[in-house]
Amino acid sequence: MPHYSRALELQPDDVDASAGLTRALQLLGQPDKALPYLDRAARRDPFDPSAHYRLGGLYRAQGRAADVEREFAEFRRLRHLKQGLLDAYKVTHVQPSKPGLADPEAPK
Numbered sequence: 501m502p503h504y505s506r507a508l509e510l511q512p513d514d515v516d517a518s519a520g521l522t523r524a525l526q527l528l529g530q531p532d533k534a535l536p537y538l539d540r541a542a543r544r545d546p547f548d549p550s551a552h553y554r555l556g557g558l559y560r561a562q563g564r565a566a567d568v569e570r571e572f573a574e575f576r577r578l579r580h581l582k583q584g585l586l587d588a589y590k591v592t593h594v595q596p597s598k599p600g601l602a603d604p605e606a607p608k
């Protein structure tokens with residue numbers, strides 16, 4: 501945990517350090533201390549579905565039903581969006597040719 505704290509002292513906007521410190525505080529049974537760091541991570545990287553999922557879990561533990569629903573809805577939306585992007589990539593991605601093989605369609 502001291503490494504995450506130090507990283508945030510040096511770079512307060514570091515999303516990975518905020519998320520790491522959040523996980524450490526949750527494991528130590530200190531979810532109230534974890535919430536500001538996770539909230540900051542979610543604001544800095546709003547397209548990270550896992551941050552919204554974890555926020556929903558923290559809000560659930562605090563009995564904040566409206567916040568739970570909002571964060572889980574955002575998690576589902578981002579997860580669906582991410583899956584759609586992955587599917588589109590698979591459809592359009594062209595595999596690189598293997599080294600050493602000539603492309604029969606290449607101009608000579």
